[in-house]
Amino acid sequence: MTVTELSPTRAYKVTGPRVLRSEWAKFWSLRSSWITLGVAVVLLILFGAIASYTYSSDAPASGGPGGPGSSSGDSTAVSLALTGVTFASLAVGVLGVLLSAGEYSTGMIRSTLTAVPRRLPVLWSKAAVIGPIALVLTSIGALAAFLLGTPGLDGEKIALSLGDDGVLRSLAGAGVYLGMVALFGVALGTLIRSSAGAIASLVGILLILPGLASLLPDSLYDTINPYFPGNAGQAVYALQQSSGSLSPGTGLAVFAGWVALALAGAAYRLSKTDA
Numbered sequence: 001m002t003v004t005e006l007s008p009t010r011a012y013k014v015t016g017p018r019v020l021r022s023e024w025a026k027f028w029s030l031r032s033s034w035i036t037l038g039v040a041v042v043l044l045i046l047f048g049a050i051a052s053y054t055y056s057s058d059a060p061a062s063g064g065p066g067g068p069g070s071s072s073g074d075s076t077a078v079s080l081a082l083t084g085v086t087f088a089s090l091a092v093g094v095l096g097v098l099l100s101a102g103e104y105s106t107g108m109i110r111s112t113l114t115a116v117p118r119r120l121p122v123l124w125s126k127a128a129v130i131g132p133i134a135l136v137l138t139s140i141g142a143l144a145a146f147l148l149g150t151p152g153l154d155g156e157k158i159a160l161s162l163g164d165d166g167v168l169r170s171l172a173g174a175g176v177y178l179g180m181v182a183l184f185g186v187a188l189g190t191l192i193r194s195s196a197g198a199i200a201s202l203v204g205i206l207l208i209l210p211g212l213a214s215l216l217p218d219s220l221y222d223t224i225n226p227y228f229p230g231n232a233g234q235a236v237y238a239l240q241q242s243s244g245s246l247s248p249g250t251g252l253a254v255f256a257g258w259v260a261l262a263l264a265g266a267a268y269r270l271s272k273t274d275a
Contacts, residue, residue: 016121023125027133032098037137040091040178044141045148047084052149055080057156077153077160078170078239081146085174085237088141089181089206092134096185097198099126100266104193119270126186127263134182139175146171166239173237173248180259181206181233187262191269206230226251229258 027033055075100123103109116122146167153159160167188198210228213221225231226246235241235251246254 014116014118014121016125019116019121020125020128022115023122023129027099027126027129030098032102033095036091036095036098037133040088040095040134041137041141041144043087043091044082044084044138044174045145047087048081048142048145049148049152051080051083052077052145053152055153055156055158057158074242076158076239077150078146078167080153080158081149082142082170082174082237084145085142085178086207088138088178089233090203092130092138092178092182093185093202093206094199095134096130096182096187097189097195097202098185099130100186100189101193101195101198102189104189105195120267123186123190123263123267123270126190127183130182130186131179135175135179138178139172142171142174169248170237170239173252176252177233177236177255180255184229184259184262187259187266190266191262206233227254229255232258 103112112122113119146162150159150161162168185198185202188201189195192198192201206229210225210231213225213228216224222244226235226244232246232251232254235246236248236255238245238248238251241247245251
């Protein structure tokens with residue numbers, strides 16, 4: 001009697017938790033995951049701290065959640081701390097794209113889908129891995145940027161503390177927004193199946209689309225502008241609701257709707273077309 005006969009090969013069933021563990025291991029085994037997440041957090045902290053320490057009530061603000069061109073009177077300690085959110089969003093969005101579209105570039109997706117024939121658990125597991133990781137790490141980065149920048153605003157009228165109304169909600173909102181941007185990147189990568197094309201689409205949708213829409217008639221632009229993904233996302237972490245923008249709760253719902261729509265499109269293509 002052979003050893004094989006004594007110890008027959010066990011057949012392992014493909015389950016959701018096992019697919020999730022596989023995607024978790026795959027995510028952390030990639031050097032790009034560590035680098036891109038580190039870049040996102042560093043950008044958040046660095047730009048936020050620099051904006052706070054270089055703030056002058058007499059100088060125009062460089063942007064922040066209020067958007068480029070905001071006056072210094074629109075700035076708050078929170079908006080300065082979150083100056084790096086736009087740059088961090090590109091980093092986590094690109095990471096989401098690479099996590100999904102990267103497998104199509106290398107051909108690894110064929111092995112993945114052979115191991116998981118039902119396909120959709122792969123997409124959900126990728127989203128379940130990157131979303132919470134991006135949310136937690138960027139929330140920590142936003143909090144660190146605020147705390148590091150607080151001494152630089154000592155004595156300024158815009159100075160705030162963590163206990164002030166809306167501060168923690170805004171900092172947490174930045175993390176929630178960036179976590180959803182990572183999910184958006186995963187969806188676009190799966191839908192487009194090209195890293196370059198998905199990254200270009202991500203940048204275009206979040207940053208360029210609102211600018212192009214300004215060419216529309218003013219009445220139409222004012223109506224639809226708050227509902228663009230990037231603008232709705234900014235409302236999630238804005239400390240104060242500006243004129244013409246959505247409330248944080250509405251902005252969260254709108255941006256989550258865009259992400260859900262992209263994930264639905266990605267799921268349909270993944271389940272209906274060959275890799």
